[in-house]
Amino acid sequence: MHILVINGSPKGERSNTYQLTSAFVKGVRQAAGEVQVRERAVCRMDIKPCLGCFSCWNRTPGKCCIEDDMGQVIQDLLWADITVWSFPLYYFTVPGALKNLIDRQLPMLLPFMEEREGQTGNGGHPARYDMSGKRAVVISTCGFYTAEGNYDGVYSLFDHLCGRGNYTTIFCGQGELFRVPEMSGRTGEYLSCVEQAGREYIDGGISAQSRERLAQLILPKEIFEACADASWGIERENAGSGKDGVDDKKESETLAFTRQMAALYRKGSWPGKDIVLEMCYTDVEECYQILLGKDGSHVCTDGTLTADTRIETPVTVWRSIAAGEIRGDEAMMQGLYHVRGDFNLMLKWDEYFGDSRPQTKQTGEIPAQKNTDMNIMLIPWIVFWVATSISRQPGCLLSVAACALVPLVYYRHRKTWYDVLSGALVTGFSVAILAGVSEKQMLPVSYLAFGVMWLASCPGKRVPLTAHYSKNSYGGEDALQNPLFIKTNRILTMLWGILYLATAVFSLFLMRSPVSSLSGLINSVLPALMGIFTVWFQRWYPARVARGK
Ligand SMILES: Cc1cc2nc3c(=O)[nH]c(=O)nc-3n(C[C@H](O)[C@H](O)[C@H](O)COP(=O)(O)O)c2cc1C
Incomplete structure (x- = not known):
């Protein structure tokens, strides 16, 4: 041919x-x-x-x-x-x-x-x-x-x-x-x-x-046109006013770049209050503010706004990130740029500036990815710990039933290896108690197994357990490529693992002591406190790294 x-x-x-x-x-x-x-x-x-x-x-x-x-x-x-x-x-x-x-x-x-x-x-x-x-x-x-x-x-x-x-x-x-x-x-x-x-x-x-x-x-029409207009680096108000157009005032390349970035803002992601993002380009010593509002974005050149989030970066670095030559999260981990102020904008960056694909036509070709759900992994354990401490035999039967029913939710959720392992372990522990093993032995062993499961996901290049679930809120599979996300989750997973190893040890002693009734209370209060810590840490730690600490 x-x-x-x-x-x-x-x-x-x-x-x-x-x-x-x-x-x-x-x-x-x-x-x-x-x-x-x-x-x-x-x-x-x-x-x-x-x-x-x-x-x-x-x-x-x-x-x-x-x-x-x-x-x-x-x-x-x-x-x-x-x-x-x-x-x-x-x-x-x-x-x-x-x-x-x-x-x-x-x-x-x-x-x-x-x-x-x-x-x-x-x-x-x-x-x-x-x-x-x-x-x-x-x-x-x-x-x-x-x-x-x-x-x-x-x-x-x-x-x-x-x-x-x-x-x-x-x-x-x-x-x-x-x-x-x-x-x-x-x-x-x-x-x-x-x-x-x-x-x-x-x-x-x-x-x-x-x-x-x-x-x-x-790109959607209005985003494309705003980007295209910004790319010329000429203000519409000044354009064409001079003789033969020679007086058209050219903006700095960095400002034009910032305007293009602002044009990518998706106003649908407006969180209910305006956000001011300050871009400080350290190599060229230029600083611009982008107001992200309900009706779109606006670039402010005189620095009169109060910044919520401030990014300090060489323009070369930010351009490379925008061009996809380096990952933004990796660059941050390497200290190539710093973020000060509210870190929430960075966590939701893709929502604000990301995939602004027009929603006009659906090809229906790409099936929506199912999300994972940590409850699927936790429910068998919680049922087992609570129900068997209240009543031995019915508690074990209830736990086995919970493990048998959990797979029913897989039609709506993606299962993880940990969901399957949890169901198998809880069934095993319940059957062991039903077969006559004392729950005073089995409960600490179950805490131990739970803790080991978390810790085993931490070493080397493995994806830590919590990341399999929290990725849903941070862009799905793509979050697993984010070193900061993985590091944050690795620390949290290790802390949860250690908590349950410790729980196994003190439960073993507590359950044989005269204050054994307290073990249930302690085992509920500690994870609740750890849960509060987790929510705080997930925000605090990435923000700390972003500040260059
Ligand atoms: C002299 C000139 C006339 C153009 N006329 C039109 C036009 O009538 N309609 C349009 O949508 N784009 C127009 N364009 C834009 C080009 O079609 C557009 O930039 C195209 O992507 C360039 O493709 P190329 O890189 O393959 O040359 C024009 C560009 C030039 C330089």
Whole structure:
């Protein structure tokens, strides 16, 4: 199979559109196997405008009088089974240089008039060469937030060129995002859809599902437009006021970057009170405040607001984090930046600035991840400890019943290894007591087993037990990559483990002493106090690390 890519962007390989085209061709290669690809960048070729002399029809039929690279392009067009037209949208049509190339295809036509029933316009010319079986793909990006409604001119042109319905299109708005490293996560996803479309194109056509995904906006309209406006570093009020625009006051790059960051704020995450985030760029000694309010964000340059959270960072570090080159949490652990004031904003960063994907269309393709639930792990133990201390036999039977019933909630929750182990251990202890082992021996052993289970999850690179459950509130699986999250959970898991080892020891003695009735009380009060400590520690410790302590 022969594929010809005509890259009509003046930027050549640096073109946004070319990224989509490359992804598409990659998909085609995967599906088609043996493929030969020729790429022609219009910006590097010498293709002069048509002179309109018709010599290619009368004096030298099939041959243009201009000697330039267009002769090669015509050879390529005849060679190709699939031609991919790749270009940016310029003034709602193709860029001028590409239009020259399109005009210069006249030698490929015969001069005779032809009726084209059911086709666009009135009239056409027959092809000079056999073009049957050749296919065309038109890929383009544009600068506005959507491609919808902006490609009428392009459709009209290619309807004439290829015949209506005889070509496949991928038109994408927000094209400039493809060159923004900070957006690579979002644009990368889009590019994998294009690659998928390339595979499907070879296997019978782009599916409706892929079409739907390709039509989705990369960023919501208002966020994209705010980001795009901010990227120029020019204040709208000052723009265009000077003679020839030369007086347009350029903002500092850091301020433009901060404005773009502010534009990503999702006002839906407003917590009921305004938050002031202060960004202090230590290397360039610039400081800006972002007010995160109910109706959106606002960047304040005069420092008059009172900051709730202050981030002190070199701009280079923050840019690398934004571009996904380094993880924010890792950078914080390494002390590359510091956070002062309320740390809550950092914990909920993704809610405020994260995945601001438009909620317009649901592909329904990605099933929602089920959450884990620590209660599933705890309930068998609590039932066992409470019920057996009240009444031996019924308590054990109740514990076994609880263990048997817990799996019923798995249809709504994701089970962890610890849920399964807890059910098995509690069943074992209950059966042992029913078989005649004293509960005065079994209860301390159960505390010991519980503590060991927690401690065993702490060493090395293991994910500490609490992290399996608390990750639900910190971005799910992604939280497990966060070293600070893991460290906080490791400390907590160890403390809980130690608490239950200690509980095992003092229960053993307490239960044989005259004040054995106190053991139940102590064993309830201590975990409750530990629970309060856990809630406090989960906030305090990351904030302490963020302050650089
Ligand atoms: C001269 C010029 C005209 C443009 N006209 C439009 C336009 O009419 N509509 C639009 O949405 N974007 C327009 N754009 C934006 C480009 O289509 C957009 O930046 C595109 O992603 C560039 O793609 P490329 O990197 O492949 O060249 C224009 C850009 C330039 C430089």
